[in-house]
Amino acid sequence: MKKLLVLPVICYCVPVMAQQMFTGSVIDETTRLPVIGVTIAIQNSKTVTTTDRYGNFSLSTNDKKINLVILGKGYEEQVIVLELPLKEPLKINLSEKIAQIDEVVLTTGYQKIPKERSTGSFSSVSNCKSSAKSGHLILEI
DSSP, X not given: OHHHHHHHHHHHHHHHHHOEXXXXXXXXXXXXXXXXXXXXXXXXXXXXXXOOTTSEEEXXXXXXXXXXXXXXXXXXXXEEEEESSOSSOEEEEEOBXXXXXXXXXXXXXXXXXXXXXXXXXXXXXXXXXXXXXXXXXXXXX
């Protein structure tokens, strides 16, 4: 009976021992400050994490060779090929994403549009009288 219980315990522990954990940090390339909330994922797997307030992260995997995808809001996406185990923690520098505006359109609000091309309802006020005695504005439509 004891021999039967030892075999499942050994089989359960073998996959856990094969996992390799690695750590790293993400910093901004220009400011050299840690970047918070960057997504770190192993490509083609469900293993995902984010950086903490110090820019640090840790992941574990069973694979020896992985593609690490780094995504940060306002930063260029990076894909890094890694061979595990790492000898030291990973240091990733992120560069800012530069966005260009294609076209800018300015409007003044004083355009004349024919009734046929406009949407919505319109009304106008005419014969506006003011009463000096009461200090109220009287509108007659």
